[in-house]
Amino acid sequence: MALSPQWLDELRARVTLSTLISRTTKLQKAGHEWKACCPFHNEKSPSFTVSDQKGFYHCFGCGAHGDAIRWTTDQRGLGFMDAVKELAAEAGMEVPAPDPQEAQRAEQRAGLHDVMQAAQDFFEKSLLDSSGEKAREYLNSRGFGQHTAERFGFGFAPDSRNAVKQALTKFEQSELVECGLQIAVDDREPYDRFRGRLMLPIHDARGRVIAFGGRILDAQKKDAPKYLNSPDTPLFDKGRTLYNLHRAGPASRQTKRMVVVEGYMDVIALAAADIPDAVAPLGTALTERQLEMLWRMVEVPVLCFDGDAAGQRAAMRAIGRALPLLAPGRSLSIVRLPTGMDPDDLIIRDGAKAMERLLDKPATLLDTLWEYERDVQPLNTPEDKAGLKQRLIEHTEAIQQPDIRSLYRRELLDRYSEFAFPPRPQREFNPRSGSGFKRGAPFKQAKPILSPQAAAKLRRVVNGGARDTLAAAVFAGFLRFPDCIDAHSEALARLARTETNLAPAIESLFEAAEALDPTATAPISDPVVSSTPPDNTRFTFLMEGTDPGAAKEDLAEAVGMLVERPALAAALAAATQRFETDPEGAFAEQQRLLKRKLAFESRLGQMAGKRALSGATESNGPGGSDEGPDGSETD
Known part of the structure; x- marks a missing residue:
């Protein structure tokens, strides 16, 4: 239906804007205009003005601005044509029919x-x-x-x-x-x-x-x-209708929230408890059309479903419908009620404030998705865990927006890795205790002897098994400064999830750290881990004579670069895959990432080119020898 500008101007001219707005907002006369506290945001002094002569309202606080049609769509939540039809009926005008x-x-x-x-x-x-x-x-x-x-x-x-x-x-x-x-x-x-x-x-x-x-x-x-x-x-049309929307729409303008419950009796129970911004679908799961209606009102509607299995299935059906439609600033949040309870039950038992507390702290869509799939069935075997990973990937593939899809995939797979491959439990140390450990038998060893298997894993990395000298240098640095392993344990754990070929060696580092007295600074020594490749001597944290404090700072920078590298490579690969669907965006992203890669390589070159402090002598095998090459005290 095409409406001419002339017809719309006539409609605006026939509607007295102050009369329309005063139905829901208390106006005060101010000269030739009207003023009020803004209905679109909370304020104590009036900054909202209405001008019948100019035909628009404006808020100097939040910037809300519009005419009679915009007021009806924004404040009432109506679609454009519904707003036009309602105003036309009041103005005694007929909306032009297309045929x-x-x-x-x-x-x-x-x-x-x-x-x-x-x-x-x-x-x-x-x-x-x-x-x-x-x-x-x-x-x-x-x-x-x-x-x-x-x-x-x-x-x-x-x-x-x-x-x-x-x-x-x-x-x-x-x-x-x-x-x-x-x-x-x-x-x-x-x-x-x-x-x-x-x-x-x-x-x-x-x-x-x-x-x-x-x-x-x-x-x-x-x-x-x-x-x-x-x-x-x-x-x-039940798929295009939300129960109570005509009441909840105006209420949501004040609360900045829209609550979706399972049925209309839940809506009424909430309204009776002074929670007026609730709607409900009508006997079906939320449809794409209903989600679009909700997103027109608020960016993140709150889904509130019963705490039983049926309620959780309803939440997942809604999430499944929402995933392809997600966009920046447009998502869902979810409130899970106690098991076996609906909103009315909770309000009767604990009062309206208990319901408000739940609505104020909903779970994100991503959290709900992860927790549901993690808990939906036992995960006792590798096959069970592989099934969890597959389900998570299938959910992310449903997301159409490429950036959101990439971020969801990364976050869910990170959670999966932490869940499926938890870090080895660390024994707790107490440096002030004479025993060395908080719990268990006394233990103190400055130079732990690694198991042959662990030593072999480290040797493969340090002596050239890694794909480049950066990884070899970092592992040799940790052998030289084992007291740094614990400080970088989180970064190493992330690296193990993205660089699976390094995971065994990282596990061996953690094994060595567990056996080491935390007050000791001597290198980890073992006959099997005997030397460091000559190329690695370019890094200052492997050089004889380097100040230990400066060496550890350089080692920390190298660890950060090692963790950054796979993330940068993954981002470049993702940008390349987007060329078919979004060539301009993919090209711009690729260029940005290439600049980051050049900067990364430049930093790596600068680090490799550093020299030890004045008077230091370069050596081919400082990091893995049995002596303390940096002159640090050994026990």
Whole structure:
């Protein structure tokens, strides 16, 4: 539907902006304009102004700005066309129809809205007469008082096959069927869909009744569904509707939050506890369309599902729908209720503040995804762990946005590595204790003798088994300064996860560190680890005569470069893979990473070119000999 600028200008001219805004925001006259505390952010002194002459509002605090249409979309949460239609109806204007068929459908829908409102009036009236006694008792048992019942429009559908038809005689029976109020089967007489149920109206974003939900009250009808919703109709598409959006939308402007719960009774329980910014899907998992509606309101909606297995499956279904749609600044957070409880149960047991505390500290989408897949089944065998890794990768592959996909993959696989390959437990030392250890038998050894296997692993790296001299130099440096191993244990653990060929040698370093007195500074010595390649003597932390403090600083820089290298290589590979889908972005990213790589190589060259302090003598085998080449004290 194309709306001309002239038509839109006429619509804006017919709407008095201050009258529109004053319905939800208290305005004060200020000369030719109006002022108020901004409805879009919290403030104590007014910075929000409304000008009828200029036709726009503006906040000098947060920058909110717009006209009557923008106000209706931002403050009410309506789509553009819904906002235009609502304002046009108030202004007495007809929205241009693109063709006669669309105009006919619009007229038909307008008539169906009248049918639905008449049905709502009938259900509300029935709740108050003698036939609605059971429904009133149920509302009282749930703690829903008269205010809540009136606010949400509770009603009652009498247990009759034709009560609606008899009450709505001014409408054609075909209209009742088209609205979903009656069911027509073959040539049989249509009959009422909702019978003997507590009724709840379902509204669109403009607050018009478009469908109903009914809860059964007769426990003897075991074969009947507990909850029954209207079918899809010209007015109602359950995959494009969120219950209570017309109320929660304005509330979310104040709270900056939108809570999604499993059902409409949960929404009402939260509202009764003064949590008004909640919505619910209608009998189905969240759809892509519903997620888009939520993201128009807030960047990170909060999903709040029951604490049972069904609730967790519902959360994962929503996450599965959301993953392909994630974008910068657009995600989900998840609140998990205590096992076996829904929002109403929690509020009754612990009070509304307990619910607010949970909503204030939701888990991220990534945390929820990881914890669910980690705990969904036992991980007792290598095959189980491999299955976990495969599931995590499949989730990341569903993400369409390349940067988010890459970040999710890296984070989830890091967590997987830490879980599947935990670091070896470290024995705790107590330097002040005479025994050396906090727990266990006394132990003190300045030059631990490595096991033959561990020594062989280190020898392969130090004597040329690594793919370049940087790794060989770093390992030789740790043999020379074993007291540095513990300080760099986290960096070494990350390196073991990305450079699997170095993992065995890193494990051997940790083994040596466990056996070493933490107060000792002598090199690790073993006949098997006997020498250092000549190339490694270019690094100052391997040179004789280098000040120990300066040598350890250079060793720390080399460790950082060694850890950075695989991350840089992975980022370059990822940028190269993006060329087919995003050539311009991939090229720019590749150029940036190449500059980083050149800088990395320059730093490496500078480090390798350093010389020891004045008077130092270069040696071919300083780092792995049995002596203390830096003159450090040995025990």
